[in-house]
């Protein structure tokens with residue numbers, strides 16, 4: 153009860169700053185929850201999906217293998233390899249909605265007993281309960297085709313199987329989820345076709361001979377023994393098998409997960425940076441509000457002390473006041489996040505290619521909220537420690553008052569402009585409180601303008617950002633595998649052509665030490 | 676035998692000012708008895724307020740000790756001092772020092788909540804009762820800036836006594852009031868005292884001083900003389916003033 157009256161009075165007095173803090177904290181916790189949800193859920197989801205789809209520890213993309221079974225056998229014979237699984241496919245360029253593909257696509261036959269893929273419903277907000285049967289002439293494309301090509305159901309996907317009329321036109325019948333390369337960040341894309349169509353294409357490639365544009369190939373999903381190091385696997389594969397002769401590229405599952413997480417990481421990072429900025433803003437507002445309390449309520453604080461209110465209690469009253477706003481804000485933000493998460497997941501689907509499970513990570517969320525509250529508690533306690541030191545006598549006698557000591561220069565009131573003058577004076581004498589409100593307003597404007605900017609930076613559905621990362625916009629791209637020094641790579645490259653751009657790619661653990669690097673030549 | 680409730684032993688107070696300190700109180704010893712309406716009188720600048728603040732623990736003494744109900748208070752820590760103020764002391768100042776963002780009711784009630792010995796319900800009841808006694812019931816939900824000086828000062832008195840404190844300290848409580856408000860406030864304090872409340876009041880005004888049961892006369896930081904009076908009655912106010920005047924004259928005032 154002692155606290156209730158004082159806290160209530162304090163809240164009445166600091167309505168402005170407190171509601172500002174509430175709004176900012178709601179934003180902070182909303183952003184925090186969303187980032188947490190996107191990060192942790194998509195990471196575990198992509199991981200578990202790749203596992204479910206029997207993507208091995210390594211996946212090698214090969215092409216034009218003369219004797220597929222021979223390579224498989226060679227691999228099987230290696231002791232470090234536990235299991236391999238082959239998924240056939242055809243590399244082919246394609247055109248969609250008048251746009252030529254940057255990278256080759258992968259045409260994957262999808263038979264009735266193929267259970268690995270999950271398909272989205274037409275509204276792209278959930279999955280089809282039963283996997284569809286892909287009829288001849290139909291194709292299912294990754295959901296990110298919506299953002300990359302503006303694809304829709306019924307659009308025509310033109311596959312360039314061979315020169316001179318060797319095109320195969322397929323009608324998009326729906327979208328599927330590709331947790332391996334479905335992100336719009338990744339240029340290479342797979343599409344699922346009818347087995348008959350696939351066989352026809354294979355035949356056509358054979359018949360076209362030198363005019364063939366598409367190439368047959370396969371994915372080898374390789375499971376290795378657990379204790380064996382990735383480097384060891386690479387050495388053995390390149391020394392003891394002919395796999396590397398046919399390899400287009402080879403990625404570990406972690407690498408693929410890394411690729412699939414690039415967008416989430418980038419967006420999450422940006423949003424988290426926002427949250428941090430907002431949190432700093434909250435701290436500034438709190439600090440400012442507390443300082444202005446000490447200055448403008450100096451006498452009141454002194455009187456309260458004569459009434460037997462201890463410094464500790466005055467500090468706690470302030471703490472409770474601000475923590476109430478902080479906690480309420482975080483609660484509101486979390487609730488908003490919980491209510492909107494599924495929309496967030498649906499909205500990001502066509503960019504990141506997978507539908508992130510939208511349940512809030514409760515433990516992580518609670519932990520994060522508690523952490524922020526703890527941080528702010530410590531901060532507020534440090535800020536209010538001055539209040540405890542106010543000497544009651546000095547406060548009520550008006551001595552030592554930091555504000556009153558300085559002679560204030562106030563605008564002179566003239567009769568003629570009395571209203572204007574009074575308004576000016578009001579503003580000047582209340583400037584601390586007005587400053588707080590201005591600051592909150594400024595921060596909100598800043599935040600919303602940055603959000604607007606981000607949208608244009610990302611372009612329509614994140615396309616701008618995708619382009620920024622897409623090495624296929626250049627004629628030659630080079631990417632390091634294994635222990636390669638960047639300087640060596642640069643030197644090698646600069647013998648051929650000047651480097652126009654370099655990227656850092658999120659590629660933890662790239663496993664291949666045989667060939668030290670690969671270059672993607674696209675034109 | 677009347678009990679000494681508050682005792683000042685050889686109090687000195689110096690303010691650090693310029694090169695040499697400014698001595699405001701010099702070796703002041705004074706006993707305040709329970710149930711007394713003690714007046715500290717003296718001309719402006721005599722050190723009355725300084726003495727009051729020293730005796731109430733609001734300010735540290737340079738030398739000497741202050742003992743309240745057998746406990747030395749000059750050496751108490753902030754927390755202990757706060758508790759003592761909450762439970763045992765009530766303050767009324769010349770400027771009505773009410774907390775500006777609390778209503779009159781809240782100003783009184785918060786002081787009540789601070790003293791640990793009453794339940795919330797009792798505090799609210801007592802607050803209501805005091806508001807009625809002080810004739811400010813109608814203004815109870817207003818803020819200090821929305822009431823008159825007299826109303827505010829009456830609220831301040833209510834706040835000072837809400838906890839049934841051991842002693843009420845009042846520093847020129849009528850100094851800023853008009854005649855009729857002054858009379859009201861003095862009547863209230865007198866009534867409180869006649870119900871047993873110990874009061875220590877500082878004034879330079881004889882009219883206020885005649886309410887006391889004991890007068891301590893202070894000049895240049897020293898106690899010149901003390902005088903006991905019979906309990907106040909309205910009808911012999913004139914006589915009391917004359918008596919005090921004569922006493923002051925004898926001190927060559």
Ligand SMILES: Nc1ncnc2c1ncn2[C@@H]1O[C@H](COP(=O)(O)OP(=O)(O)O)[C@@H](O)[C@H]1O
Nearest residue numbers: 690692697699718719720721722723724725726
């Ligand atoms: N905080 C202080 N610092 C320096 N001098 C002070 C301070 N407070 C009071 N004094 C001086 O002490 C003397 C007595 O003051 P005070 O006790 O307020 O007198 P009274 O209340 O009797 O009018 C005055 O000369 C005053 O200038």
Ligand SMILES: [Mg+2]
Nearest residue numbers: 723724725847
């Ligand atoms: Mg004085």
